[in-house]
Amino acid sequence: MAHGDGAGEIPASHQMLESLPVPLVQREPEERRLSTFEQVITTNAPILESLLLQIPTDSIIKLYHSSSYLRTFLRSYPTAWMSLSFRLPLPSGTLPNPSNPGSNLPESVPARQSRPYALDMFLMNVVVPFSACLKSIELDNTAISGENLISTVLHARRETLVHLSIRGCKNVSLKYHIVPFLTMFALQCDIDVGSNSSSPGMKRLALKSLYAYRCRHHRRRPYLSSSLLRKDADAESTHELVNVCHKLGIWTDTAWCTTPAGRCARRAAYVKSRFPQGVAAPEVWVVFDRLWRSRNWIGPIDSTTNSTGICDAKLWETRETGCYGEALGTGDSNDWGEGKMTPAHLRRSHTHFVDGIRCDNCLDDITERCEHCSVLMHCVGCRKTLCASCAHERPYLHKCASSSFSSGNNQPAPDSFWWAPGATHSPGSMQDPVAFPVGTTPPQGTGGMDPPPILNFHWCCTKPDFSGGGGISIGSQNREVDQVRAVPLPRGQGWENLEYTVSGWSKTFPTYAYGDPSKPDYSLETGHLAMMKWLLGPPNRQVSPCPRNLCQGCYDSPQWKVHCRSCSKSLCIEHDLRGLRLRICGYRDLESEKQNIQHRLALHLAESLASGQGPPHDLPFRSQQPLDPMNMSIIDDSRQDILVERNIVSFLNHPSRSFVAPTPDPSCPPSSSSSTFFDSPTLEPLKWQGCQSFFCPPESDPFTGISDPRISIRDPRPRCPSNLLECNGCKVYVCVECIDAHPPCKCSYCSEHYMCPNCVADKRDTMCHRRQEEALRDRQWREQLQAIEASLLLKLADEAAEYVGEFFDRIEPRSPPPSRSMVPVDPGLADQIADPFREDHAAAEASFSHLEPDDMEWLTEDSQ
Known part of the structure; x- marks a missing residue:
């Protein structure tokens, strides 16, 4: 279960409610003596109070059902029903559930819904009659009826109920239940303010927080001002909810995005899809869930979260104590969190992301904005957070002079934009002001506006799915996805990505891989293999499918990307390279290369243990020196950063001997080069290594035509048509440039079965027919030469005989030849x-x- 919206285990309170709405009390013998537990909790008020604050609601109901004495005692105890939670997880096929991979829930947990009217009967017959001081109740995703909720709970406990959560209650309507109930108190409040006195017969409304996101008639998409005039639209009820809650001083989880104009991605997308160019820009209201980070979920999703001690971005899990989203604890200093009676929006795990957020560029305060704006204007690499003005290519003139923008219109009242502090005009307007020199007028037709600016943030390779309802589907729920969603996270507290904190990931690279760090030798095979091993990642490393949003500085940095040689496009090291999708000239498929590295690690470790030596340090090479911690501390971070950056550049630009060996042939002797794989470079002859250039992954297999399943569906990047040939012998890729530099053999076998220069130069290979075909061609040429010489000799003899015949004809005339008409001659014989x-x-x-x-x-x- 993630954030309380996935399928989860049904609390015992709902299982009891479905079977028996009103418990049956059996008469017990009067002579029965009280147990020790009953005596302790009924005679010691501090113990009972602490117990009620540290156990969930289903445990309180179980305690209520345990005996008739405790049932009678809890009915009359005033604080037993002060805070109740009957929440259920949101049933959704798109969110993690036990049948989906990546879920941490056991497979035996079913996804269920509460039975209609079971909770209504329990509230009317048990909770309301006995809870004279009910302060907090959570009914998320239950089948509670709106009529019963208004008439039973809200009406009877309006003077004590402080917090109400009805998120996802499809039978509770904002239009017909919640808004009319609150409007009655808002009208009475206006009357009291006008008369400066309170009505004697009107009871006070104690409600201070209302969670109503995803209720019936709750609008979750952007809407226009014209939609508010339609009474049949959900926008009207949502708009009224925000206004009436502000008037009554009630905090609600529904608000409007404060990002101005088209700088809000949801507002720009809404206008672009509904209004063609040339139409006047309307005013768009972008609603969002203010609890979208935690989904109103408190506490860990399983019992092992707090025990691991891992501090990640989900502060509502690691720093809170809860059970199925219900907060627990007394709120003392020894507890995790602020206690059971503090709602989610007042907890430090929520205010950590909302209060005191400043732009890292201009240091202006950033007010609360929607999920799209929060994610799109926060860098995952350096954890830099920018305001809507600094995050785009053109600053937003929110402090511009009124004369240059308003064109003589009346200025709004100071409190008209209470939902967007510091705004001089409505952020919902699609008009983006432009600065003009003093004393000049805007050009005709522009109205002082300009097209929407471009956002200076980029996704590394893949993009998330932005839903029209305001959510962002980044991927399956995991820790990396949570760190992208939990924004803005502060800088300098360990949330930065290691690839952009060079001093962090440089320490994982072996110091002596390239020899002496002061004079590195980039031709060493140990350094080349160490760099390849670092690029591919450790054997047990799982590549994160989560996309990363990067600011312009991090996007231009070389730490996270390599470039395709054909199209020069950026290729992500995390997803493309470590996801084993790229192709490298001189290397086989990266999945095979990684398996080969793991195999060599295992073999070298076994050899070291068999010889009595200790386990090797990180790399299986005999020429590598052990890493000394003292030497590691001598090298400062700045020098280490420069060294590792130089290592990467040298690996990408300087060729070094490839560690890819041809596939071993069973007919080869044991002393062949394939058996000395990974041995000392001096013992092996220098082999062709390719140019080691990176190329885009193919959209489909060039041989089978099947799409690569490792390429994400959300990857919209076009693939360049880079054609690389694969060697039939050792299965390495060879680019076009290397093919031109090393032309392949033109024999009948090699023309159909490509062989790389290593396999072609291998004398043990008997598949090439070049020598046989060359010998046959030489023999044919010799025969042809002999035939030509014979024909030349015959021609010379004919010419000599003709010359001799002419000579003798002149000396001794002969009789004339017979007439052609007298002797018939065959045409072929004549020729x-x-x-x-x-x-x-x-x-x-x-x-x-x-x-x-x-x-x-x-x-x-x-x-x-």
């Missing part, structure tokens, strides 16, 4: 007589038809 070497020429041309121009040039040179 053969005209060219007796035609067949030899045709055979020579056929033999040279498949040769390339380069081969013909080489052949011509050899013939010459």
